[in-house]
Amino acid sequence: MRFPSLRHFLPVALLVLFVAAPLAAQDSTSRGVRIGLTYDPGSKPGVAVLPVTGATGDSVRAIVQRDFDYGDRVNPIVLDATAASEASRATGPNWPLLARLGAAAAVQITPTANGFHLAVYNVAKKQTALIRDYATSAAPQSRAWRAALHGISDDLEEAFTGVRGIAGTRIVFERGKRIWMVDSDGDGATPVSDVGTPMSPSWNPSGRTIAYSTLVPAGISVVDLSTGRSRTLVSGAGVYISPIVSPDGANVIYAHGVDAGVDLYTIPLSGGSPRRLSVGRGSDNVSPSFSPDGRRIVFMSGRAGHPEIYTMDADGTNVDLLTPLDIGERAYRASPDWSPDGRLVAFQSQMGGTFQVLTINLRDRSLRQLTSDGRNEDPSWAPDGRHLTFVSDRTGVKQLWVLDIETGRSRQLTRGAPGRVPAWSPRLSAE
């Protein structure tokens, strides 16, 4: 599952024309090619997206430039009209111009009958670094067509920086008693399910199904994103809350309670009998999140009299209090989400009469406050472990936002009616 998005793209030709030592070797953790670029240490490589021909050219260029911008690892160098007209010559890229603009690389994408043709140029070396063809039959401007371009952006980010981008990922969330899905760039928001007052969607690691809870009737359901059909996994009296799918895709962990508190349960995703994991003794135990290796679960529990973050083994044993009790003016910590690299847990804490998003380092338990503007809650990690989506009311309406925890840069992801309980997808296969 490491390299899913390539499956449907069928690279027709993959030709590395130039390989720079020592960064040239194929990165064994990546399916892509690492392109050694020359740029200042500590800065982001500047990348110019050259003008794209054809009716969809402007869209293609805008989407890829925006992907670079939102990815926060590549600095998209926007060419003004004059520069754009001079950036390409009959003989090839205008190397002096690109160098003057600060581009370490230039990207030329050309729509073809079968998809897209990609050429990447290394400006410092004045050479072609990569040529590749991407096949897609999706209609221009469709969600799948945009996904194909996001896949190119993510490949390029990986080639430039060694870390795959997140442009091709999506976020699910609740809005107006429906589950919605939106692309990581904020485009294409569409409802996924409206059955049973759904809440708390979460991704199957396969990226193909979404587990969610329903309030009326109370239960846990799973919707297949390709068919839109939902099936009920478990339901009954009381309340069902916050399902998640285990990293191996085998089980669903969720919170459930009737008359004696709310505890965490596990049930096979294929169906079966639930088994209780937590021993809450009448307290609330909700919002579980798996460690990437699937061996531990972080969750919120009210067992100490107020909501705090705890960890336990996946079988419910070895419970530890994670969050220290002396942060914020009131003890209320909730909504933990384990980072994909396993190092951090993001959560929300009551501070200054409202909620802020923080991370806690699992090694030394050091805390870092990530937000301060408005009420901020429900953090969920992007698969790159660097971006978080969360809910903020900083504009007056609860919307989803995206934060780059390295630069502190944030952007609004959703607009319109209020949204909440977002969950960021794993890396997705292209449609």
Place this chain on the structure above:
Amino acid sequence: MIRRTAVLSLALLSVAALDGCRRKVVPAPTPVATNSTSNADSLAALRARQRADSIAAAERAAREAAAASDRRSAGEAAAVLSQKVYFDYDQDNLRDDARATLDAKVPILIANPSVTLAITGHTDERGTAEYNLALGQRRAAQVKRYLTTKGIEDARLSTQSLGDSQPAVQGTDESAYQQNRRAEFQVSGASALVAPRS
């Protein structure tokens, strides 16, 4: 009921007797010796009739009043059963006002053994959506626990939570929050409620 039937029969007999007298009196212009007796008899019958009429009227009024009272009592009983209880912030314990509200439901539930209550816990919008669902469930369960300690059968009380998803009122001040931190009751299982007899 037997007594009431007897009184009604007596009243009907008196009216029949009076009618007979009236027909006898009108065509007989000449008084006879027996007339005084006859007059005395008809006066007695009139009095009896008047008394019977007033009894019947009083009983009719009483019946109507009782029916109206029953209707009112049924309405009041339904209102008492569905009366909400309120909670403090992030709490599921029952305040005095909540206990009083629940205490008022107990005799009605006892007098109407077929009635069931669906208890739904709600929260204000502070706190997380997922925690609020758990908190709402805890509130509903606390209400159920209290009613069962007062003798209401477990099987007649179901619990669920809507968390903060269905606020009673919109708003972000304490007054709105207080109205939203509640348990609601849906009454079912009886076409007409009987008021408890004290």
